[in-house]
Amino acid sequence: AIDEEGNLLWMSAMKTFEGVSSDEEKGRRVREWMDKAMLKDTISMDSLLGVLGIAIACLHKEPSKRPSIVDVVYALCKSDDAGFETSEDGIGSPKVTAR
Template sequence: MDVFSFGVVLLELLSGKEAVDDEGRALWTSVGGILEGNEERKVKRMKEWMDVVFLQDTCSMESLISVMDIAIACVHRDPSKRPSMVDIVYALCKSDDLFFDISEDGLDPQVNAR
C-alpha cells in the first residue's frame, strides 16, 4: 500500500492536481494511456497532463517521463506488479535531473551531475 500511495504523491506532484478532484474522480485513473505510443505522442500527452510549472522549469522531458513511468507502475491495479521501494529509489536515482548535493546549506540541485 505504501508504494501505491507514493505513486499517487508522484502523480500529484507531476500534475499539480489533488489525488481526488471535486467530482470524486481519482487522479490515478487518468494516467493509463499517457505513456503509450511513440516519443512524440508521449511528450505531447505529458505536456497536456502535467503541471505547467514543469514547462517553465529546467527539468528534461525525458526525466519527467521517467518519473511518470515510475508513478504509473506504483499505482498498477495488481499489487504484485508494483515495484518495490528499492526499485523505485534506484530508478529515480538514474535520472540526471534528480541528483542533489547535500551541503551545509541544505539541498542544492546538481543538474547533470554524476
C-alpha cells in the same frame, strides 16, 4: 487529488500513457496533461517521463506487479536529473551530490 474534470489525478496520469508507444507522443500527451506552470521548469522531458512511468508502475492494480522500493530507488537514481531548477522566479532543488 483530482483534475479539473473531477477525475482522480493518478487515473488521469495512467490514461496519459494508455496505448502510446512513441516517446514523442508520450511527451505531447504529458505536456497537455501537466499543469502549465510546471512547463516553465527546466526539468527534461525524459526525466519527467521516467518519473511518471515509475509512479504509474507503483499504482499497478496487482500488487505483485508493482516495483519494490529498491527498484523504485534504483530507477530514480538512474534518472538524468537528480534534482531540478525552476524558472528564474521560483526556487529550485539543489543537485544531489555524494560526500
